[in-house]
Amino acid sequence: MRKWSFIALLVLFGSHAYGQQESTRAEQLRRQRLEKKSEAEPEEAPLLERAFLLVEETGFANLFALGYKKLYPQIGSIAPRSGLAFGARFSDSDLSQGRLTLQSSAAVSLQGYQLFDFQFGKMPSGGRPAFLSPIAPDNLSADPFNPERHESSRSFLYGDVTFRKQTRVDFFGFENESQLGNRSNFQIRDASIDFVAAAHVRNFFGLALRGGYLDVALSDGRNRALPSTRALPEAAAIPGLFEEQDFLHLTGAAWLDYRDHKTHPHLGGVVFASLTRFSDRDGGRFDFNRFSFDTRQFVPLWSTQRILAFRFLTVLDTADSGAAVPFFLQETLGGSQTLRGFRNFRFRDRNLIYLSAEYRWEPAAAVELALFYDAGKVFFDRSDFEFKHLQKSIGAGIRFKTPDVTFLRLDVGRSREGTLLHFTFGASF
């Protein structure tokens, strides 16, 4: 009994002491802090947050640096239908105290496509080595400058060496009436040594020049499910199919750019024109000139939330007397950028016209929806330059954007040949 009385007294005393300890508000708070101090433990971010932090602090592009700070892996696509490609890229923009850049990349795809390139010189930030490239699949670009950076330099000059192999490029025949069932394929290997120069004369006006040497060799396509283009009955009539050719080429380009925003325009437009001379070094059988004209206009419909976007593109090739335009240098229609209801390379000939209209609206800042209508045709004879007998496709798309880039575009295009889903990076135009 004495023992329990003692314990009770002890508890009573302790409790009173406890109450006394909290005789002021400040003491009460202090005690809570002392209690927490005895249990304090280091902050540990959850695993998911640590993963996000790693990406944010390192930068997505730098996340996979291959042990050396200027070497990065690459995963993506080399060309349409190349399949997934794997490679590495080296880039050093700090040479000569940041005046010069050296970059190089190598990639091989699951379909056997290959790309090796090397650039050196004064390049724009995030340089675009393929700007004004003379050969597919590099599309015309309206502005070689990284649009969202204020370039410290208004001009650049660099050298570009590229080797590329495309193992299964589709060929459906020439002219606008080519048949889907006539699909064949060929392999093309090209190597080029070029120089590229460009300058912004004014904020809205630019000039560029690209020239160099291009060597091309063709062989049978690697898609065994399709006939090789070289085995087609009419193969002999396809210009450039059997010869290995090399060219000297020179392109001059100019553009006017009055868009309100370079990558997400809602107002204004851009007009781009270029003239290219291809000179066949083996007797001039494939000497020709190319004129390209590409214009895009953006019209807000009483709000920047909804706009109409228009594009008109024409490419006109003129062969020298007695010469032909090699089929592999001809521009094409179809794919994720043009005539989205048709396959890549679906229409090919000396000349093309292409029109596109998109109604775009933005339900949220990072999301754009679009309805589009594409029309275009290819033709041999310049007298067919008229807006008749156009191939047409319609479709809809959803695009996800950051303030500076469209990082994902899902377009569904429908044409008389079916429905195609394009899953691509970058804007349609």
Place this chain on the structure above:
Amino acid sequence: MKFPSGIAMGFTGARASAAPNSAGRRTNQLFPLRKMCCLLLILLWTPALAAQKFYPDDPLAVDDDRLPIAMPRERSISEVMDFLASTFTLRPKGEVDPAQNVNTLGEVPDSSWFTNRIGRHEMSLEELATGPDRAGPPDLSAPLLITSAKTEGITPGFFIRDARGGRYLIKFDPLRHPRLATSAEVISTKFFHAFGYFVPENYLVNLRRDDLEIGPTAEITTEQGYQRKMHPRDLEKILDQVPWLPDDTVQVLASRLLEGAPLGPFRYHGTRRDDPNDIFPHENRRELRGLRVFAAWLNHDDSRSVNTLDTYLGNDPEGFVRHHLIDFGSTLGSGSIRPQSRRAGHEYMLEWKPMFRAAATFGIWDRPWRSVDYPHADAIGRFEGDFFSPENWKPEYPNPAFERMLPEDAFWATRIVMKFSDEMIRTVVGTGRIPDASAENHLVESLIKRRDKLVRYFLGLVNPLWDFQVADGRLLFNNLGTEAGLASDCRYRFQWMRFDNQTETSTELAESAGIAEQAVLAISASDSPYLMVRIWTDSAGRPEWNQPVDVYLRKTDPGYEVVGIEGQFR
């Protein structure tokens, strides 16, 4: 009672005694039942003795949260995770608890988070204009030595050391918008300092090219994300991207590095486990909830964790953590790297309802904020007061503290906003050195309009009686609503009560109810150590003011003093 109850803590201690002991047996098995009952009775009764509504030191003017602690580890917060958590998982569900870190008057005591400034005492125009500035701008008598630089992002910046050894972060305006972000940041810094927050010393300085020199150990973070030695060419490239003024200077913001060791940002929810002084969940801190009102006034849409910074002051382990708001580049009409977006303040980055509505109508339905007219003034960007709606203002994404702001939290912040006269606003805006007088006028007028809208809206939600004082045996108070011109026909119904501080019960005093035409009540005669008076404001067209306010008085030597105020808000 706003602070956590001592009774609850007492019960926690009692429960602990019933836990299994190390031998795996329950301790109560050792006690005979009768003796145990006695013990429990003693235990339950004893803490109750200590329970009381008001402590002798109430109302607490200072919450001394500077208990010496070991320096917590520096941490970062993922912006993506903060966005996702704030948008999807930290939204309030059900009824929101009242703020916890308030004193019995409903005020926020001074602490490592907040220091009452204009809310507690008058501030002169000079004090307002000076703001947090103490050390002064960088000393330009010798070139500023660049210690590191950043090129990532669209606006570059430097860390520098001046001739006096002062360390600053130099921030530039976007190329096409000279003075936009730097001026906005300085103006907002002064406001947030006057409100009571800890903010950096931010100075506007005009630099020439030869005011900057690369330090011997200066490094630069390249676009590729790695660090290397900084070259003169790097400096040239950065200076080519900033907006030079006709006098060959560039206006920069020199932000003096905060005192103490940086520990990373604080979150707007939860507490830091490694900071024992941090005992109130941040979403329940009144100064963080009420920050929504200030942020709305100044259009601080970027008021998120990443723009805060904790620092450790003192020597480890004798120091403590102080909490700062930093980076006000996206306030007023500035969006840091461009004029503020039209969406800012009107819609979250991700908001389902307007998104689906716009998607389903093919964009034909449009957000009203897209068509707001702003003046064409490069120096101030997009800022206005006509379309502004206090109740609908939103930051970039939901803020857990803002989302829990209750009318009483807003009332606290609104009382502070009300302290700013037109002249004070003009003085603070003047510190931004806006070169265009009409733009500056527009900014001042917009701030006045927004202030008035905030006051009208938030005073309309509560019974706006404040400034209770005892003088000459009478209880005096102010009706902030009538002061703000919201009504003029107020009468005050009241009921005096005796209040028992231990049991927290009140008993009506006989013949002590009445109606007062003025904001003055004679204190009912009583020998009770505590009195309470419940006051209702009757005003036509203001039914919300009919919510009662309870004012508690404590007997002291010379008479009564006001010890507590509680609004019973619906």
